[in-house]
Amino acid sequence: MAESAILVSHTRLQEFIVTALVAMKMSRPIAEVTAGLMVRTDLRGVDSHGIGMLPRYHELWQAGYIRMDAEPSVVRDEVATGLFDGQKGLGHYVSTRAMQACIEKARTYGLGMVAVRNSGHYGAAANYSMMALEHDMIGLSMTNSPYVAMVPTFGRKAMLSTNPISFAAPAGRHAPFVLDMATTTVAIGKLSVASRWNKPIPSGWALDDSGTPTTDPFVALKHRLVTPLGGTRDLGSHKGYGLGMMVDILSGVMSGAVYGDLFYRSDRQERRVQDVGHDDVRRDQLREIASPRYTMTRPSSNAMRSSHAIAPSAGAGSSPDATRRSSRVTSPKSRRPASAASTSTRPNLPASSMAAPDCMTRSSGPSRVTL
Numbered sequence: 001m002a003e004s005a006i007l008v009s010h011t012r013l014q015e016f017i018v019t020a021l022v023a024m025k026m027s028r029p030i031a032e033v034t035a036g037l038m039v040r041t042d043l044r045g046v047d048s049h050g051i052g053m054l055p056r057y058h059e060l061w062q063a064g065y066i067r068m069d070a071e072p073s074v075v076r077d078e079v080a081t082g083l084f085d086g087q088k089g090l091g092h093y094v095s096t097r098a099m100q101a102c103i104e105k106a107r108t109y110g111l112g113m114v115a116v117r118n119s120g121h122y123g124a125a126a127n128y129s130m131m132a133l134e135h136d137m138i139g140l141s142m143t144n145s146p147y148v149a150m151v152p153t154f155g156r157k158a159m160l161s162t163n164p165i166s167f168a169a170p171a172g173r174h175a176p177f178v179l180d181m182a183t184t185t186v187a188i189g190k191l192s193v194a195s196r197w198n199k200p201i202p203s204g205w206a207l208d209d210s211g212t213p214t215t216d217p218f219v220a221l222k223h224r225l226v227t228p229l230g231g232t233r234d235l236g237s238h239k240g241y242g243l244g245m246m247v248d249i250l251s252g253v254m255s256g257a258v259y260g261d262l263f264y265r266s267d268r269q270e271r272r273v274q275d276v277g278h279d280d281v282r283r284d285q286l287r288e289i290a291s292p293r294y295t296m297t298r299p300s301s302n303a304m305r306s307s308h309a310i311a312p313s314a315g316a317g318s319s320p321d322a323t324r325r326s327s328r329v330t331s332p333k334s335r336r337p338a339s340a341a342s343t344s345t346r347p348n349l350p351a352s353s354m355a356a357p358d359c360m361t362r363s364s365g366p367s368r369v370t371l
Contacts, residue, residue, distance in 0.1 A: 014039045026068040034092040041124045048189025049124040064272040080105045082114040091122025099128045102282035115255035116278040125166035126180035139168040140281040144251040146263030149224045150184045153238045156211040163247035183244035184226045191220045204231040251277040
C-alpha cells in the first residue's frame with residue numbers, strides 16, 4: 001500500500017458506502033444508518049471499524065452469511081427488558097433500534113436492557129453506548145462473534161472472540177467518559193490496519209500456530225490467535241479472558257445467540273448462520289439520586305477534572321496515537337458543556353429518523369479510550 005493517504009470527504013465516503021450496501025440489496029433507510037455509523041467511526045479515529053470493514057461485509061454477503069435485505073423483528077418486549085432478532089443482517093441498524101428501546105425503557109423504569117440475537121458485525125461498540133449521553137444517561141454495549149480469536153491464558157487454541165465492551169457516562173461540563181475496548185490485547189481490525197500499511201505489530205498482540213508471539217500482521221490474520229487483555233499471565237491476561245467470558249455470557253448465552261466456539265461445534269457454519277449476539281444497557285442516572293439537585297454528573301465532572309490534572313509520564317506523547325488521544329482529553333474545547341459545543345465543524349450527514357446522536361459527530365470529541 002502507498003505511504004501517502006488519499007483524502008475523501010466524509011459526505012462522499014458515506015454516499016459511496018450507501019451505494020455499495022444498496023447494491024447488495026440493503027434498503028436505503030437501513031443503508032443510510034449503517035453507512036452513517038461507519039463514517040462516524042472513522043471520523044472518531046477508529047480506522048479499524050469504519051469503511052475498512054466494507055470489503056469484509058461484502059465477502060460475508062457473497063458467502064451467504066449476511067442477508068443485506070434483512071428486516072429486524074422484536075421477539076420480546078417486557079417492561080425494562082427486550083429481545084430483537086437481527087434476521088441474519090448486519091448489526092448496525094438492529095443495534096440502533098435496540099439502543100433506542102433501551103433509552104425509552106430507562107426513561108420509564110430507570111433501567112433498560114435489550115439483547116439482540118441472529119445478528120452480524122455491528123461496528124464500533126461506542127456507537128451505541130454513546131447514544132445514552134444526549135439523554136444524560138449511562139450507556140453500556142457489548143457484542144460477541146462466532147469467529148473465535150482469543151486464546152485462553154496458558155492455551156494455544158482460540159476459544160472466544162475479541163468480545164468488545166463500551167461504556168459511556170456523562171460528565172457535566174466536561175466531555176463525557178467513553179470507553180471502547182476489546183477484551184483481547186488488540187482488536188482484529190487493528191491487525192487488518194497494520195497489514196494494509198505493511199507495518200509490523202508489537203510482540204504480544206498475537207501468536208503464530210505454535211503459540212509463539214509474532215510481529216507479522218499477515219501471520220496474525222491467518223491464524224487469528226490473539227492474547228487476552230494483559231497479554232501474559234504475569235501481566236493479568238486471566239483478567240482479560242474473564243472479561244471476555246462475561247461479554248460472551250451477556251451477549252450470547254442470555255440472548256440465545258452463538259457463544260464460545262459453538263459456531264464450529266454446531267451446524268451454523270454449514271447453514272451460513274453467524275448468530276452474533278449483542279447486549280445493550282441504559283441506566284437513567286437521574287433516577288438513582290434522592291435529591292433532584294444532586295446528579296451523578298457532578299462527581300463525574302469532578303473525576304474528569306482530576307484526571308485532566310494528572311502530569312503525563314515520560315514518553316507519554318511519544319507516539320502519534322498517544323498524542324492524538326492526549327489532545328482529545330486535554331483540549332479546552334472538549335471541556336465545554338455539551339450545550340456549548342460548536343456546530344460549525346459538525347459533519348453535515350444526511351438526516352435520518354434512525355441517525356446517531358449529534359454528540360457522536362463533534363470535532364472536539366469525548367474523552368475516548370479505544371483499545
